[in-house]
Amino acid sequence: xxxxxxxxxxxxxxxxxxxxxxxxxxxxxxxxxxxxxxxxxxxxxxxxxxxxxxxxxxxxxxxxxxxxxxxxxxxxxxxxxxxxxxxxxxxxxxxxxxxxxxxxxxxxxxxxxxxxxxxxxxxxxxxxxxxxxxxxxxxxxxxxxxxxxxxxxxxxxxxxxxxxxxxxxxxxxxxxxxxxxxxxxxxxxxxxxxxxxxxxxxxxxxxxxxxxxxxxxxxxxxxxxxxxxxxxxxxxxxxxxxxxxxxxxxxxxxxxxxxxxxxxxxxxxxxxxxxxxxxxxxxxxxxxxxxxxxxxxxxxxxxxxxxxxxxxxxxxxxxxxxxxxxxxxxxxxxxxxxxxxxxxxxxxxxxxxxxxxxxxxxxxxxxxxxxxxxxxxxxxxxxxxxxxxxxxxxxxxxxxxxxxxxxxxxxxxxxxxxxxxxxxxxxxxxx
Amino acid sequence: xxxxxxxxxxxxxxxxxxxxxxxxxxxxxxxxxxxxxxxxxxxxxxxxxxxxxxxxxxxxxxxxxxxxxxxxxxxxxxxxxxxxxxxxxxxxxxxxxxxxxxxxxxxxxxxxxxxxxxxxxxxxxxxxxxxxxxxxxxxxxxxxxxxxxxxxxxxxxxxxxxxxxxxxxxxxxxxxxxxxxxxxxxxxxxxxxxxxxxxxxxxxxxxxxxxxxxxxxxxxxxxxxxxxxxxxxxxxxxxxxxxxxxxxxxxxxxxxxxxxxxxxxxxxxxxxxxxxxxxxxxxxxxxxxxxxxxxxxxxxxxxxxxxxxxxxxxxxxxxxxxxxxxxxxxxxxxxxxxxxxxxxxxxxxxxxxxxxxxxxxxxxxxxxxxxxxxxxxxxxxxxxxxxxxxxxxxxxxxxxxxxxxxxxxxxxxxxxxxxxxxxxxxxxxxxxxxxxxxxxxxxxxxxxxxxxxxxxxxxxxxxxxxxxxxxxxxxxxxxxxxxxxxxxxxxxxxxxxxxxxxxxxxxxxxxxxxxxxxxxxxxxxxxxxxxxxxxxxxxxxxxxx
Numbered sequence: 001x002x003x004x005x006x007x008x009x010x011x012x013x014x015x016x017x018x019x020x021x022x023x024x025x026x027x028x029x030x031x032x033x034x035x036x037x038x039x040x041x042x043x044x045x046x047x048x049x050x051x052x053x054x055x056x057x058x059x060x061x062x063x064x065x066x067x068x069x070x071x072x073x074x075x076x077x078x079x080x081x082x083x084x085x086x087x088x089x090x091x092x093x094x095x096x097x098x099x100x101x102x103x104x105x106x107x108x109x110x111x112x113x114x115x116x117x118x119x120x121x122x123x124x125x126x127x128x129x130x131x132x133x134x135x136x137x138x139x140x141x142x143x144x145x146x147x148x149x150x151x152x153x154x155x156x157x158x159x160x161x162x163x164x165x166x167x168x169x170x171x172x173x174x175x176x177x178x179x180x181x182x183x184x185x186x187x188x189x190x191x192x193x194x195x196x197x198x199x200x201x202x203x204x205x206x207x208x209x210x211x212x213x214x215x216x217x218x219x220x221x222x223x224x225x226x227x228x229x230x231x232x233x234x235x236x237x238x239x240x241x242x243x244x245x246x247x248x249x250x251x252x253x254x255x256x257x258x259x260x261x262x263x264x265x266x267x268x269x270x271x272x273x274x275x276x277x278x279x280x281x282x283x284x285x286x287x288x289x290x291x292x293x294x295x296x297x298x299x300x301x302x303x304x305x306x307x308x309x310x311x312x313x314x315x316x317x318x319x320x321x322x323x324x325x326x327x328x329x330x331x332x333x334x335x336x337x338x339x340x341x342x343x344x345x346x347x348x349x350x351x352x353x354x355x356x357x358x359x360x361x362x363x364x365x366x367x368x369x370x371x372x373x374x375x376x377x378x379x380x381x382x383x384x385x386x387x388x389x390x391x392x393x394x395x396x397x398x399x400x401x402x403x404x405x406x407x408x409x410x411x412x413x414x415x416x417x418x419x420x421x422x423x424x425x426x427x428x429x430x431x
Numbered sequence: 432x433x434x435x436x437x438x439x440x441x442x443x444x445x446x447x448x449x450x451x452x453x454x455x456x457x458x459x460x461x462x463x464x465x466x467x468x469x470x471x472x473x474x475x476x477x478x479x480x481x482x483x484x485x486x487x488x489x490x491x492x493x494x495x496x497x498x499x500x501x502x503x504x505x506x507x508x509x510x511x512x513x514x515x516x517x518x519x520x521x522x523x524x525x526x527x528x529x530x531x532x533x534x535x536x537x538x539x540x541x542x543x544x545x546x547x548x549x550x551x552x553x554x555x556x557x558x559x560x561x562x563x564x565x566x567x568x569x570x571x572x573x574x575x576x577x578x579x580x581x582x583x584x585x586x587x588x589x590x591x592x593x594x595x596x597x598x599x600x601x602x603x604x605x606x607x608x609x610x611x612x613x614x615x616x617x618x619x620x621x622x623x624x625x626x627x628x629x630x631x632x633x634x635x636x637x638x639x640x641x642x643x644x645x646x647x648x649x650x651x652x653x654x655x656x657x658x659x660x661x662x663x664x665x666x667x668x669x670x671x672x673x674x675x676x677x678x679x680x681x682x683x684x685x686x687x688x689x690x691x692x693x694x695x696x697x698x699x700x701x702x703x704x705x706x707x708x709x710x711x712x713x714x715x716x717x718x719x720x721x722x723x724x725x726x727x728x729x730x731x732x733x734x735x736x737x738x739x740x741x742x743x744x745x746x747x748x749x750x751x752x753x754x755x756x757x758x759x760x761x762x763x764x765x766x767x768x769x770x771x772x773x774x775x776x777x778x779x780x781x782x783x784x785x786x787x788x789x790x791x792x793x794x795x796x797x798x799x800x801x802x803x804x805x806x807x808x809x810x811x812x813x814x815x816x817x818x819x820x821x822x823x824x825x826x827x828x829x830x831x832x833x834x835x836x837x838x839x840x841x842x843x844x845x846x847x848x849x850x851x852x853x854x855x856x857x858x859x860x861x862x863x864x865x866x867x868x869x870x871x872x873x874x875x876x877x878x879x880x881x882x883x884x885x886x887x888x889x890x891x892x893x894x895x896x897x898x899x900x901x902x903x904x905x906x907x908x909x910x911x912x913x914x915x916x917x918x919x920x921x922x923x924x925x926x927x928x929x930x931x932x933x934x935x936x937x938x939x940x941x942x943x944x945x946x947x948x949x950x951x952x953x954x955x956x957x958x959x960x961x962x963x964x965x966x967x968x969x970x971x972x973x974x975x976x
Contacts, residue, residue, distance in 0.1 A: 051621070055512065055566070194442050200434045253475070255460045256468020269476045272621030288457065296457045300450045307450075311443040315436040327439050334446040341453035345460065 026316065027379040029309035033302045034078075034372050037357035038071055040287075040299065045360045047265060048286040049279035051272045063279055063360050070362040074369030081373025086322060086381055089374060093142040097168075100139040103132035104175050121179050131363035133176055133184045138371045140172055141191050141328040148199040149321035158205050161196075166209075177220065182227070183351035187336045189213060194331030198314070199324055221349075234349035247282065250275040251344050255288035255296075262292030279360045281352050284344040296341075299358065303337045306330065313379035326378040329371045336368075478618045482631065483574050483595050484611030487638035489588055489602070491647040492682075492860060496579050498588050498602065498692075503575035504557020506548040510541050512567030519565045523548065526559045538568075550593060551575040576602075582689040584650050586705040587643075587805065587858065590695030599695065600705060601641060601858070604806040611638030642860040644680035649673050652966040656959050657687040664946035664955055670706045670837050671959065673967060676845045676929055676938040679854030679864045682967070684805075708808040711834035712923050712942065715909025716771045716891075716952065718830025720878055721843055722780050723768055725791030728874045731782040734765045734881050744774040747821030751777055751829075754891075754908075769884035771891045771906060773829045780828025785816040788828065794869055795843040796853065803838050803856045811835045830909060831917075841940040843869075844927045847882070848903075848935035851875035879903050883932045892926065892957035897965045899975035903935070904928020904960060906952030911945070921945050926956035930964050931976035939963050 042064060049063035059065075081089060107113035107120055114122035114129060122129045147154065147165055154160045169192045176185040193213070196206060221227050237245035237252070254270035257263065268289040271278040278286050287295045310330025317323040333356050340355045342348035354361040356368050460468065489498035506527065513519050520534035527534070527549045537546045548568065549556075557570045576591040589600020596610070597603035614635030619627045657669045666687075673683035684707050690698040704710065726732040740760045744751040753772050767775030780788055792798070798813030812834040814823065826832035838856055846853035846869035855864040870878075882903035886895050891906040907925035910917035925942040929935040941956040941963075949955050968975075 194445075197442055198435055198438045200438055249471075252460060252464070253468050253472045255457065256465050257472035257476075259461050259465060259469070269619055269621065269627055270472070272627065274475065274622040293454075293457045293461050297454055300454050304447060304450055307443055307446050311439045314439045320435065323435050323439070327435075327442060331442060331446070334449075338446065338449040338453065341450070345453055345456045347453070347456055 023380055024313075024316075026309040026313040027376055029305055030313070030372065030376055030379055033305040033309070034357060034369070037299070037302050038075075040302075041283075041358035041360075042067055042071065043265070044283050044287055044290075044358060045279050047268065047290060048271045048283055049360065052278070066362065067360050067365070070365045071369070074366040077366060078369040078373035078376065081370055082376035082380065084377065086325075086377050089377060090146065090321060090325075093139070093374075094146065096135070096139040097143045100132060100136040101172070101175075103130075104136050104172075107132055107179065108175075119179055119181060121181055129362070131361075133179065133181050134363040134367040136172055136176070137184055137188055137191075137332065138329075138367050140169055140188055141195065141332050141371075142325070142374075143168065144192055144195045145321060145324040145328045148195060149319070149324050152199075152320070155199060155201050158208060161201065161205065165192075180224075181352070182220075183339065183353035186217075186339060186351055187332065187353060190335035190339070191328060191332040194335065195324060195328045198327040198331075227349075230349045234346070237346060247276055247350055248346055251282055251285035252346050254285040255345070258289040258292045258295075260292045261294055262288070262290045265290050277352075280354055281340065281350075281359060282344060283359045284340060284355055287358075288344075299355075300341070303334060303356075307334050309379065310334075310375055313375065317378050318381065322378045322381070326375055329375045332371065333368065475622075476619050478620060479632065480616050480618050482614035482616045482633075482635045484613050484635035485574065485637040486576065486591070486595065486611065487609040487640045489605075489609070489641045489643065491643050491645045491650070492680075493646065494642070495647045497583065497643070497645070497647065498591075499577050499579060500574050501577055502554060502572050503551040504554050504560070505550045505571050505573040506552065506557065506560050506568065507571060508538055508546050508548050508568045510538050510543050510546060510567065513538050513541075514566060516541075519568060522563050522565060523560065523568065526556055526563065527552065528556075576692075578692045580647065580651075582691055583647065583654065584645060584684060585690045585692045585695070586686045586703065587645070587684045587707075588692060589806075590692045599703065600806065601643070604804065605641050605859070608641055609638045612636045643858050644675075644682065644860050645684065645858060646682045646971075648970060649963075649967050650683040650685060652970075653683040653685040653963050654687070654689065656962045657685050658689075659962075660941075660943055660946075660955065660959050661687045664943060664948055666943045666947065666955075667945040668701060668706060669941070669943045669959075670710065671942075671963065672707050672837055672841050672940045673963060674841055674845065674856060674938040674940075676848035676935045677854075679842075679845065679856045680860075681803075681856055681858045682937075683963075684858065705805060705807055706942075706944075707837045708803055708805045709836070710942075710944075711809050711811050711836055712944070713833065713909045713912060714830040714835050714840055714925065715907040715923065716773075716830060717840060717905045717907035717925050717927050718833075718835070719768060719771065719776045719828070720847060720882060720905050721792065721795050721797075722776055722783070722788070722828040723764060723881065724795075724847060724870055724874060724878045725788060726764070726779045726783055727877055728791070728870045729783060729787060732764050732779055734763065734877050736764050737761050738764070738767060738775050738778050740767070740772055740775045740778070744777055744825070746777065746781075746825030749822035749825045751825050765881040765884055766889075768881045768905070769887065769890040771885075776828050777825050780824055783828075785819050785824055788824070789813075789816045792827070792833070795846065796869075797833065797835050797839055797843070801836075801838055801842045801856055803842075804859050804862065805838075808838070809836050811839055830907065837940050837942050840925075840927055840942075841938060844905075844929065844940070845938055846870060847875050847878050848929040848938055849875070879929075879932055879935070882928070886928070886957075891951075892953035894953075895926075895928075895957040895961040897930065897961060897968065900930050900964075900968055901932040901976065902928055902930045902961075902964070903932035904957070906957055908950060908952045922950040924950055924952040924955040926952050926960045928957075928960050928964070930968060931973065934976055936973045937964060937967055937971065939967075 045067045046064040050060035053062040054060040107123055113120040121131050121133055123132060124130045144165060173185045173188055221231050233245035237248040250270060254275055268286050270289050271286050275282050275285055307330060310326055314323045314326035317326055336353055336356050339353045343350050354364045486500040488496055490496050516535055516538040519538050520531045523534050524531045537548060551573055561570045587600055589602035590598050591602050592598050597606040615632045617630045617632050621627055653671050653673060657671055660669050669687040671685050674681050686706050688702050690702050740762050742758055751773050753774050762775050792813055797811055799810050800808050842853050842856050850872035851870040852866045852868050854866050857864050882905055883901060884890050885905055886892050886902045905927055909923045911921040911923060923944055924946050927940045929938040939960045941959045943955050946955045
């Protein structure tokens with residue numbers, strides 16, 4: 001349904017320019033799945049938050065309005081990003097990592113960062129708040145994809161891998177952990193690792209990195225008393241159901257009372273003060289209570305579709321950067337989704353990760369929709385290129401791809417518009 | 432590039448596996464763990480609550496409401512939702528009528544999710560609280576027990592706890608009639624206790640009314656008379672009972688000091704007790720009528736039998752004195768009763784012998800429950816003849832060495848007043864009290880006639896008169912037993928009488944516990960009898976006689 005409404009305006013515009021092709025399947029799947037998740041998100045955010053917000057603010061739609069506002073903002077960003085040429089975006093995103101780092105550091109400046117529940121993660125004033133760690137998360141994926149694409153040589157040994165890439169990611173993770181924001185740090189680690197896998201790092205190197213990560217994570221988890229408590233309460237949530245295990249226990253109670261088909265949309269009782277963060281990190285539990293395992297399964301299927309289309313787009317992409325970018329963003333979305341699923345279902349400690357596109361969380365929503373724009377960009381252009389290659393233009397593609405990797409930096413600055421236009425032409429011509 | 436594509440495929444498979452694992456876990460939770468999770472959900476969300484039935488009304492014999500149930504407002508709060516406790520307390524205080532400090536302490540305790548701010552207040556004040564629209568403060572409806580006549584017969588009626596169960600008196604003894612059948616309702620609540628949905632599982636059925644034999648006008652008079660006694664003699668307590676001797680109906684039953692039924696639990700235990708049925712005391716001279724009735728019934732004496740009464744009488748280790756010192760006298764049984772001679776009564780008792788005497792004491796109903804329908808009845812203490820000491824027959828005939836309750840005393844005099852037949856005393860209408868013959872009607876008439884002398888010249892209560900009515904009765908002035916003997920300062924002053932003496936329709940028993948100033952039954956209790964009877968006789972349209 002959503003696919004049809006999405007495709008139509010594009011077709012309409014194509015009609016104007018006469019030769020607009022039907023977008024590739026991956027593009028449609030990604031677009032559709034994202035809109036489905038947003039639709040589910042708006043319904044569930046309203047359902048999960050209305051009772052509490054009417055009691056606290058008197059406005060049942062308080063969170064829904066904000067969700068829709070930021071969703072719309074994110075969709076605009078997604079649309080714009082998906083339409084620009086990929087190399088242009090590549091050069092644009094290069095500046096993103098330093099900006100994100102600076103903003104994330106700014107949070108640490110006393111009286112500037114905003115604290116909620118003991119964690120200092122936000123910037124901004126009044127109703128407009130921004131979480132720089134969300135930006136950092138995506139910036140890291142873009143940086144890693146760019147680095148691994150531009151300098152394949154770093155894959156050779158662990159030390160070359162470390163020097164720029166792992167040090168940057170590790171530093172970012174330390175910064176995140178200092179907030180503390182273990183959830184985002186874990187998402188960053190997972191998606192970077194996925195990128196390394198995709199980029200073709202040797203398996204034994206991957207194993208070593210994994211082992212180091214595991215040891216570090218364990219030390220880190222045990223070092224802080226509250227994290228140790230969380231870990232223990234994850235292993236035995238019912239032992240301290242009143243305090244440290246409270247959220248996990250309430251989430252499981254919500255899921256259990258939902259059963260297969262749920263208690264019905266809007267009928268959740270757990271959302272009214274029983275389950276903290278019902279409309280953000282714990283929204284899946286409310287989905288489970290109101291729509292049952294069927295609802296959770298539907299969401300999992302949508303993420304599965306994003307995974308399929310995202311990775312497929314990576315495979316079909318015309319160059320190494322596009323491939324790694326698509327794989328990285330898909331991995332980012334999926335690892336965040338998986339971490340949230342696992343936490344809510346009691347399979348991982350609670351780390352406070354929102355469910356992509358569904359949870360209320362303004363920064364996360366906008367940033368992830370922007371990232372989805374990049375993924376759509378790859379899905380649109382990459383797919384077309386592949387098809388073009390299928391018609392015998394393979395050598396040209398290989399040269400173009402290679403050239404991109406070698407001299408992307410020089411050319412990216414100069415003739416952004418020309419390249420954009422060329423890409424557009426090619427897209428059109430390919431149909 | 433090919434390697435990248437392969438690795439990307441690997442990633443897809445990996446993430447698919449993760450999502451699959453999550454799906455399996457969700458299935459696991461709703462299937463194998465589903466039952467226990469659902470019961471945990473029910474345990475915290477669902478309450479099956481009692482829907483309190485409307486409690487029956489207690490009325491007097493004329494339908495005057497003495498205890499009624501009505502809807503009241505209960506103000507509750509969730510301090511976690513009260514944003515500004517100081518402001519909320521300042522706004523609530525004038526409406527509820529509680530100091531701001533107290534309210535602030537309750538509202539400011541943000542760790543709690545539920546506090547009672549005010550329970551069972553007037554619905555109008557509840558509406559006023561509702562209008563304040565303070566977030567976190569809510570008003571619910573709760574049934575409340577009201578006593579429209581305030582402290583009237585409060586010990587008899589008793590009290591109901593805030594949870595709607597009778598705690599004392601008729602409220603307690605008639606709980607099953609009054610309470611009705613509570614319904615049940617299923618309430619799904621959110622985590623802060625606010626109901627999300629309410630479904631009535633079983634409707635409640637209201638309790639039935641209870642009608643008492645009490646006449647609220649006589650009751651009110653009795654209480655005001657006891658109030659006067661209380662102010663005049665500063666006793667520890669005073670009890671009065673008004674009865675219809677023809678059928679055992681209790682028309683008034685009053686205990687001083689009074690107790691506020693709304694704050695029943697705050698009163699001291701002595702004040703809460705319905706001493707008319709629950710207090711055992713040594714009756715003293717009022718008991719002499721029993722000894723004389725027994726002697727007449729046993730044909731050991733007639734009203735005219737003359738006894739030689741010495742100044743003192745030695746019985747075993749005890750020397751018996753009379754209230755007024757006198758020399759050797761010859762007194763008839765009637766004179767002995769009128770003057771309340773201890774020595775004379777003991778001589779009559781000695782003629783009966785301990786076993787016969789004991790048989791008549793028990794036949795009059797002493798030493799066991801009268802089966803009055805008021806809870807908390809005491810049986811009194813009557814020693815068995817085998818337990819008698821040498822001096823017992825010097826004590827017991829004059830009402831010492833045994834303990835009785837006011838209702839036992841009233842029931843015994845009922846037999847004398849009602850041609851020898853006693854009906855079980857009762858306060859609840861609709862019962863069918865059983866008559867019990869205690870003495871022959873001839874004996875009853877003779878004793879009643881002799882009791883007229885008590886209020887005549889030369890009697891112990893000559894001032895108690897009601898124009899147009901012939902009264903009969905007996906005074907009692909008993910020393911209270913203390914450790915090792917009898918107190919010389921603590922007395923129980925009592926009077927039991929009935930009117931009109933020849934056709935008794937009204938019986939009044941008055942007992943004053945530890946009066947100060949005057950101690951005599953004739954001075955303390957007889958005037959109370961006179962005041963109560965002079966109101967009740969015309970009120971009940973009892974013709975003079």
